[in-house]
Structures are given as structure tokens and as C-alpha cells.
Amino acid sequence: MRMIKSQRFYRYFLSYILITVISLSIMSGVVYNLVLSSMRDEVRHAMMNSLDQFRNALDQRIQEMDRMAHQISKHTDLTPFKTTSTGYGAYLAIDELKQFLTTNRFISDIVIHYNSRKADTLYAASGTYDINHFFNDIFRFKNWDQHQFLIDSASITSPVMRPMDAVIVNQVAEQNYVVYSVPLVASADTPYGTVMFLIPEKSFNQLAANVLGDYNGSVYILGDQGQNLYAYNRGTAEVGLMHTLTGMMLGTQNPWSINQIHYRNQEYTVTKKDSTVRNYRYLAALPSDQIMYKVDQVKDFYNLTVFGIFVFGVALATALSVRNYKPLQKLMRVIAAQNPASQLPAPSGKKDELDVISTAVANMIRDNEGMIHQLHHQAIALREQFVLSLIRGKYKTREDINSYLHSANLPMYDPFFAVFLLYIDDYESFRAAYSDTMQSHLKDSLIKVLEEGADGIGQGCGAELLDGRSMVFVLNLKDGEDPEAILRQYAEQVMSLIRHYFRFTVTIGVGRTYPEVNQISQSFIEASHAARYRLMHGGCRIIYYPDIDQNQVSKRSYPVEILDQLVKSIRQGDQLAVTDAVQKAMTYIRDQNMSVEVALFICFDIVNHVAKTLMELELELDEATNETLGKLFVPHLETIEELERLITDICLRVCITTSSKKESGNTELLDEIKAYIEENYKDHSLSLKCIADHFGISASYATRFFKNQTGESLMRYIDCLRMQEAKQLLKTTELTLKDILYEVGYIDSTNFIRKFKRNEGLTPIQYRNLMN
Numbered sequence: 111m112r113m114i115k116s117q118r119f120y121r122y123f124l125s126y127i128l129i130t131v132i133s134l135s136i137m138s139g140v141v142y143n144l145v146l147s148s149m150r151d152e153v154r155h156a157m158m159n160s161l162d163q164f165r166n167a168l169d170q171r172i173q174e175m176d177r178m179a180h181q182i183s184k185h186t187d188l189t190p191f192k193t194t195s196t197g198y199g200a201y202l203a204i205d206e207l208k209q210f211l212t213t214n215r216f217i218s219d220i221v222i223h224y225n226s227r228k229a230d231t232l233y234a235a236s237g238t239y240d241i242n243h244f245f246n247d248i249f250r251f252k253n254w255d256q257h258q259f260l261i262d263s264a265s266i267t268s269p270v271m272r273p274m275d276a277v278i279v280n281q282v283a284e285q286n287y288v289v290y291s292v293p294l295v296a297s298a299d300t301p302y303g304t305v306m307f308l309i310p311e312k313s314f315n316q317l318a319a320n321v322l323g324d325y326n327g328s329v330y331i332l333g334d335q336g337q338n339l340y341a342y343n344r345g346t347a348e349v350g351l352m353h354t355l356t357g358m359m360l361g362t363q364n365p366w367s368i369n370q371i372h373y374r375n376q377e378y379t380v381t382k383k384d385s386t387v388r389n390y391r392y393l394a395a396l397p398s399d400q401i402m403y404k405v406d407q408v409k410d411f412y413n414l415t416v417f418g419i420f421v422f423g424v425a426l427a428t429a430l431s432v433r434n435y436k437p438l439q440k441l442m443r444v445i446a447a448q449n450p451a452s453q454l455p456a457p458s459g460k461k462d463e464l465d466v467i468s469t470a471v472a473n474m475i476r477d478n479e480g481m482i483h484q485l486h487h488q489a490i491a492l493r494e495q496f497v498l499s500l501i502r503g504k505y506k507t508r509e510d511i512n513s514y515l516h517s518a519n520l521p522m523y524d525p526f527f528a529v530f531l532l533y534i535d536d537y538e539s540f541r542a543a544y545s546d547t548m549q550s551h552l553k554d555s556l557i558k559v560l561e562e563g564a565d566g567i568g569q570g571c572g573a574e575l576l577d578g579r580s581m582v583f584v585l586n587l588k589d590g591e592d593p594e595a596i597l598r599q600y601a602e603q604v605m606s607l608i609r610h611y612f613r614f615t616v617t618i619g620v621g622r623t624y625p626e627v628n629q630i631s632q633s634f635i636e637a638s639h640a641a642r643y644r645l646m647h648g649g650c651r652i653i654y655y656p657d658i659d660q661n662q663v664s665k666r667s668y669p670v671e672i673l674d675q676l677v678k679s680i681r682q683g684d685q686l687a688v689t690d691a692v693q694k695a696m697t698y699i700r701d702q703n704m705s706v707e708v709a710l711f712i713c714f715d716i717v718n719h720v721a722k723t724l725m726e727l728e729l730e731l732d733e734a735t736n737e738t739l740g741k742l743f744v745p746h747l748e749t750i751e752e753l754e755r756l757i758t759d760i761c762l763r764v765c766i767t768t769s770s771k772k773e774s775g776n777t778e779l780l781d782e783i784k785a786y787i788e789e790n791y792k793d794h795s796l797s798l799k800c801i802a803d804h805f806g807i808s809a810s811y812a813t814r815f816f817k818n819q820t821g822e823s824l825m826r827y828i829d830c831l832r833m834q835e836a837k838q839l840l841k842t843t844e845l846t847l848k849d850i851l852y853e854v855g856y857i858d859s860t861n862f863i864r865k866f867k868r869n870e871g872l873t874p875i876q877y878r879n880l881m882n
Contacts, residue, residue, distance in 0.1 A: 130424070137416070153402065172385075179293075181210070182207075182294065190302060207234065219307075223263050241259070253276075273337060274287065274311060287310055288339065288340060328343045329342040334389035355393055380395045442466060498582075503628060507628070524589065527629065527633060528621055535614065557571075557572035619640035669698045699750060716757065798824060
């Protein structure tokens with residue numbers, strides 16, 4: 111009686127009943143909307159596929175007969191003249207028609223009739239016939255005679271299929287035949303004859319039987335006017351069904367491929383396919399109760415099953431309610447015995463035991479949660495301190511760490527150690543997208559991914575580094591045949607999980623595996639060094655320290671010509687040339703396989719060249735350009751791709767500003783000035799006044815115009831040409847420095863040497879020795 115008075119017991123009981131009802135409702139919806147509908151759709155699709163196969167087979171036969179007719183019209187032994195001129199010609203024609211007939215078992219005979227020559231004679235694969243003899247004795251059609259044939263033969267202009275007709279063959283047996291007639295056309299458009307293909311009913315029946323399968327029903331072929339060309343019936347042949355189908359097709363405006371009709375209180379499922387080669391239609395009509403018989407059986411069985419499950423669910427709900435309520439009774443007795451009555455909620459109406467239990471548990475949790483929280487944070491701090499001590503080399507032997515591992519429950523007793531350094535890509539965007547609490551949670555989740563991924567190959571623990579964007583993970587690997595291969599497989603698996611579950615990316619630097627505890631710090635140094643190579647390789651990837659070419663330090667080269675092209679393009683405001691030069695510079699850094707230190711040096715020099723050029727141009731930059739320029743500090747760069755994007759962006763902005771401030775668009779004058787200088791720059795008497803006088807302009811205008819158009823002064827342009835020629839002569843000739851000065855247009859050797867060293871960083875003699 112105590113159970114019956116309990117509110118919690120009835121909640122259990124009603125909950126289980128509700129679960130049963132909901133489950134049955136969902137199952138009913140799934141079965142009716144998915145299973146039964148799918149079964150109906152499968153049955154209809156099977157009908158459509160069967161009719162589609164019938165359609166494709168007949169269309170293929172029709173195409174074959176059209177092809178035969180075309181070949182007959184082109185055959186030299188089957189021309190009217192050749193066939194009717196001599197008896198031997200008729201013999202050859204019969205022999206050729208037999209050859210055509212042997213290639214197609216669908217046809218029983220092929221007959222040719224010529225309109226002009228011997229119009230009363232038919233030539234067939236079975237022989238030569240007088241037209242009257244053929245239609246009266248050989249193939250006597252019930253609804254077609256020789257007179258109608260001659261009319262049809264004279265008027266036919268396109269292939270025609272006659273409706274299936276009863277035929278008495280050789281005055282013995284009556285069979286049903288379909289005649290497919292094709293006009294014979296030579297070079298002219300007017301047919302000179304007709305070829306008839308006699309197709310027995312059994313050829314159609316063999317194909318139509320596959321459409322019905324094991325069911326009763328009908329298959330029809332309708333002509334372009336709706337006339338019945340062929341009918342195949344299994345079971346009772348409903349003559350009126352054909353008329354109903356024809357009326358439905360003529361009366362329906364919307365196209366359809368499957369439909370239902372009612373005829374004599376019975377529903378039929380009708381499928382339709384249009385011929386792809388002629389205006390024929392293929393129909394199949396089957397009683398719906400036949401094809402849906404198995405579906406109806408499944409439906410009845412399902413209804414009985416649902417009822418049985420409901421009865422079983424009621425019984426099970428009662429048993430489960432009783433079973434679940436008994437532990438509450440026992441727990442209530444314990445709580446009542448150990449807690450004063452003042453701490454428990456007062457009963458109101460029917461009691462709910464869970465309210466009493468929850469109050470008692472809440473009191474206990476409140477007393478202990480402070481201690482649990484403190485212990486949890488201490489455990490995390492101790493683990494992070496342990497990891498940081500490992501990578502700093504504080505522990506030298508395994509005995510030094512065994513005591514800590516036992517107390518922290520970290521079973522890192524396997525033989526190999528390796529260090530992973532996780533570096534968050536685009537850290538500024540990461541900080542902007544997440545709060546401090548979420549950032550900490552995500553970093554903990556990253557370390558958790560590495561710890562859980564290590565199951566099966568070893569153990570590991572990780573910690574966040576002081577910079578905020580880096581995390582270190584120490585992996586303790588089990589003994590194996592190839593620890594390095596296991597390490598790489600584990601790293602790829604971890605990276606795949608990070609890419610799948612996190613919305614930000616990381617770069618992972620991986621150090622080598624070592625057997626000793628005091629070598630963990632070395633693996634950390636290697637992982638840190640590997641992670642720095644994200645500058646050239648890009649982020650969101652794994653970089654293994656053994657894959658870094660340790661000989662890269664000696665591979666130092668410098669893209670001088672590319673930087674000169676970049677500076678020149680900026681001065682000229684040539685956006686395409688600027689983009690090309692920046693791409694070439696970055697490609698150079700990637701392709702040279704240089705060390706990260708050399709790459710950083712070249713990147714810094716590229717930024718320095720750009721900044722220096724902007725200062726020389728004395729342009730007033732807008733706020734956006736100044737902001738972009740502020741980002742061109744190599745220590746702040748993420749990758750080479752970011753540097754390329756920033757430099758290209760600021761250079762294009764400067765090009766736009768330079769182009770907008772040009773005084774004149776007189777490119778013809780500019781080209782003439784450049785041509786004149788290139789012809790005369792070797793002349794030491796060439797001066798600004800000489801150039802201005804030659805073109806009839808003032809020296810000040812010439813200077814302003816040239817710098818406005820090219821971004822550099824006129825005399826600097828002359829010096830560049832002379833320096834290029836001087837370098838070429840230093841490299842390719844044995845001329846003395848004095849002779850070279852004279853060849854390129856200089857007089858003062860001191861001035862030349864000073865300018866050369868300023869541009870190249872070397873004296874001319876040092877440059878020649880370096881090049882040779």
C-alpha cells in the first residue's frame with residue numbers, strides 16, 4: 111500500500127508508459143513513411159526498370175531494322191535494275207537478304223518491293239513471289255491485302271509499323287505478325303521501293319514477358335495516333351482496359367511515367383515509356399493488389415507486432431517501476447536514520463522521495479566541493495610543473511621522476527621519450543575570437559587530444575608555456591621496432607583530429623625520440639627549432655626535426671636582382687611588375703631550401719628595401735597603408751605567405767598613389783628620353799642640360815617629368831645604366847678600371863668607386879674577384 115501512495119512510483123510508471131507510446135509512434139512513423147513507402151517505391155521502380163528494358167530492347171531492334179534498310183538501299187546487288195534485269199540478279203538479291211536475316215533473330219523474313227520495275231514481284235529472303243501469290247498463299251493477312259499494300263508502298267515516306275495482325279502462313283497455321291515497313295531512298299528524296307520486316311508475335315512476347323515477371327497484366331505498344339500496335343496479356347485479357355488507357359493518355363495534359371487507374375472496380379498501376387527513336391509509347395498495366403501483395407502483408411504483420419509490443423511495454427513498465435522504487439525506499443530509511451528531521455523538506459501532499467534524497471546529497475556536496483576544487487587545481491599545477499621541469503632538464507635519471515609518477519598516477523615507465531611543441535597559428539585572431547576562459551579551455555582540450563591519442567603506444571602529459579600560444583607535450587613511447595615511425599604515425603593522427611574538431615589551426619614541431627630522461631630537454635629544443643620553420647613551410651602542418659636539412663646553414667645566397675626589380679617597380683608605380691617581383695622573392699626563399707635564420711635575414715632586408723623606397727618617394731600614406739606598414743616586422747610575421755600578402759598590399763597602395771600623382775601621361779616623351787639616354791649614356795659629357803636642350807624643354811621640367819613618370823631622378827637613371835654596364839664589363843672582360851670608366855661614361859674614378867660600393871656593397875675590384 112505504501113507504493114500506491116508514493117508519487118514517485120506513479121511518475122516512474124507513467125514515464126515508462128510514455129516512453130513505450132512515443133517509441134511505438136516513432137516506429138510507426140518510420141515504418142509507414144520510410145519502410146512501407148520505400149517498398150512501394152521499389153515495386154514501382156522495378157516496374158519502370160522492366161518497361162525501360164523492354165523499351166530499350168525494341169528501340170534497339172527498330173534501329174537495327176532502319177540500319178538494314180539503309181544498307182539495302184546502298185547495296186549494289188539490291189538495286190531495282192540489278193535485281194529485276196536477270197534471273198541471276200534475283201538469285202543474288204535473295205542470297206543477300208538471307209545474309210541480312212541471319213544477323214537478326216528478331217525478324218522472320220525480309221521482303222523488298224520496287225515501285226517502278228516489276229511492281230507485281232516481291233523479293234524476300236525466303237524467295238521470289240508474285241504479289242498476289244504472296245498475299246493469298248504465303249502470308250495471308252486478315253486485315254491487309256495486296257491492293258492496300260500497293261497503296262501503302264506508293265505513299266510511304268517514313269518507317270511505319272502496322273498493328274499486329276493475324277496471318278495464315280503457307281495456308282497452314284495462323285500466327286500473329288507485326289510488319290515494319292521502311293521506304294528505300296537512293297540519292298533522291300522520292301522512295302523507289304519498300305522493305306518490309308516481318309516480325310512474329312513470339313519475338314515481342316519474349317521481351318514483354320520480362321516486364322510482367324510473375325504477375326498477371328498487360329503490355330502495349332501504341333502508335334503516334336494512339337492506335338494499338340501490339341498487346342501482350344497474361345491472365346484475363348481486358349479489351350476495355352486498352353481503351354481506358356488510350357483515353358487517359360489523350361486526356362492528360364501533364365506528362366507522367368507511372369499512374370493509377372480504376373477499371374471495373376479494380377485498381378491498376380500503369381507505367382509508360384516513350385520511344386527514343388519513333389513516336390511510339392510503351393505501356394504496362396498490372397493489378398495493384400498483385401504487385402502490392404507483399405507490402406500489404408508487411409503492413410498487417412506490423413500492426414499485430416505494434417499491438418503486441420504495446421501489451422509487453424505495459425507489463426514491463428509495471429515491473430520496472432516496482433524495481434526502481436524499492437532502492438528509493440531503502441535509501442529513505444537510511445537518510446531518515448542519519449539526518450535530523452529539521453534538515454529534510456516537510457512533506458506536502460503525496461511525498462516525493464527524490465526531493466528528500468536530493469536535499470541530503472546537496473548538503474553533503476556543499477560541505478566537500480571546496481576541498482575537491484582545491485585538490486583538482488593542485489593536481490593540474492603539479493602536472494604542468496612536472497612537464498616544465500622535464501623540458502628544462504631538471505631530472506637526470508628515471509629514479510628522479512619515479513616517485514612523482516607514482517604519486518601523480520602517471521605511468522610513464524616506457525623506454526622512449528619525445529617532445530611535441532604545439533604552436534597556435536594566427537594567434538591574434540585566436541585571442542580576438544575567444545574569451546580568456548575559452549582560450550584556456552581550448553588549450554586544455556588540445557593537450558587532452560594528445561593524451562588520449564597516445565593510448566596504445568604509450569603515455570604522455572602536457573603543459574602551456576609562458577608565451578600563451580605554445581603548448582608542450584612529452585610523449586613516453588613503448589618499445590617497438592621503429593619508434594620514429596610510430597611517432598610520425600601518432601603525430602599525423604593527432605593533427606587529423608585537431609583539423610576535424612577545432613576551428614583554429616596549429617603547427618606541431620616534433621623532436622627526435624631519446625631513451626634517457628636527461629635527453630628530453632634536447633628533444634624539446636629540436637621541437638622548438640622545427641616549429642620555427644613554419645615561417646617558410648606555412649602553418650597547419652607537422653614539422654619533424656629529422657626532416658630539416660642540417661647543412662642549410664652553408665646555403666646562403668641573396669636575390670639582389672629581384673629586389674632591384676621590386677624597388678624599380680615601386681618607383682614606377684607598375685602594379686603588375688610589383689606583384690611579380692614580390693612573388694619571385696618569396697618563391698626564391700622557398701625554393702632555396704635555406705635555414706630559417708637566413709630566411710629571416712632576407713625577409714628583414716626585403717622589408718627594409720620597401721620601407722627605404724617609401725621614404726625616398728616622400729609620399730603621404732593613408733591610415734590603412736600605415737597600418738599595413740606597421741605589420742611588416744619579421745618577428746611578428748606568421749609565415750612567408752603573410753609577408754607576401756602584406757608587402758604586395760602596401761606596394762600596390764603606393765603604386766596607386768604614385769600613378770594618381772603623375773603630372774602627365776605623355777609616355778611618348780618618356781620613351782624618347784629613355785631611348786636618347788640609352789644611346790648616349792656612355793658619353794661622359796651627357797648632362798641634364800644636354801638632355802633638356804635636345805628635347806626643347808627646361809632642365810627643371812625634365813627632372814620633374816622623369817621622376818614623376820618613373821619614380822627616380824634622371825641622373826640616378828643614368829647612373830644605373832652606367833653601373834649595369836660596368837658590372838657586365840667587370841665580369842666578362844679583362845679591361846682595366848680606367849678603361850671601364852671611360853667605356854661607361856665616368857671621368858672621376860673616386861666618384862665611380864664610391865657610387866659602386868654604395869650600390870653593390872663592394873669595390874669594383876672586389877666585385878670582379880667575387881664574380882670570377
